[in-house]
Amino acid sequence: MYRLYYAPGAASLVVHWLLIEMGQPHALQRVDMDARQQKSAEYLALNPNGTVPTLIADGRPLYEAAALVLYLADRHAEAGLAPAVGDPQRGEYCQWLLNLANTVQSPMRLWWYPQDLHGLPEDAVREAARRRVEAAWERLDAHLAARGPYLLGERVSAVDFYLVMLMRWTRKMPRPGDAWPHLGALAGRMKARPSFAALYEREGLSEWR
Structure with missing residues (x-):
């Protein structure tokens, strides 16, 4: 199961949306941006950029919203949200x-x-x-x-x-x-x-x- 570090409406929104759309089990971990929790040592150990989103997949942290869009759509190809490698599109x-x-x-x-x-x-x-x-x-x-x-x-x-x-x-x-x-x-x-x-x-x- 995935764990998504997110803040409402932030760049994590697209990752959260795709997880829901794809029906993938996930847990949410809210990051308090007002309290600058994203700059804490604990969070920076996961994402050294100090931004959201961070997605824990197979026990490893991944970040960058566009990269996570690409990763999820490819990993869950059955959802039909990404042309396969070799597809003309x-x-x-x-x-x-x-x-x-x-x-x-x-x-x-x-x-x-x-x-x-x-x-x-x-x-x-x-x-x-x-x-x-x-x-x-x-x-x-x-x-x-x-x-x-x-x-x-x-x-x-x-x-x-x-x-x-x-x-x-x-x-x-x-x-x-x-x-x-x-x-x-x-x-x-x-x-x-x-x-x-x-x-x-x-x-x-x-x-x-």
Whole structure:
């Protein structure tokens, strides 16, 4: 059984969501981010980056949300959420996973935590992050318009779960991700899945239903 170290709504959300969607037994260990529990010696021994998520699998800690998405979807191939190695869509699947991590999640973190760039005006950092995220949404919406309704066309995959988590993070930005029509439609379909309702109940979330 897996053990997931998580914080409600954080990057652990996609890992938790996939575990529920796949029906994989797991235990939850909440990390108190306000108390900076993620920086404790005990936690850093599991995840030296001091972030969530951390997933204990086969007794060993694994971390990085995008890597865990890839790992779980491959390990539980019976769930049908990842093209197999050799599948013509495998390259596109890997492309989207890394694209989302680099072009959306990375600047999104700076929008939430502009102080991470020490010495730079926080308003300027946040504005630059906003422009990068919105440019990514434009590209993704155009892709879905041409080749949707999911990132891999008619085939829902783990990258769609990841994308929806990132859209949720933009809910307080001037123009949230689901304001783009095709992204909003994808988000609506994904949020209609029973696993999403279970996820919200277990994490005690209410915003952006």
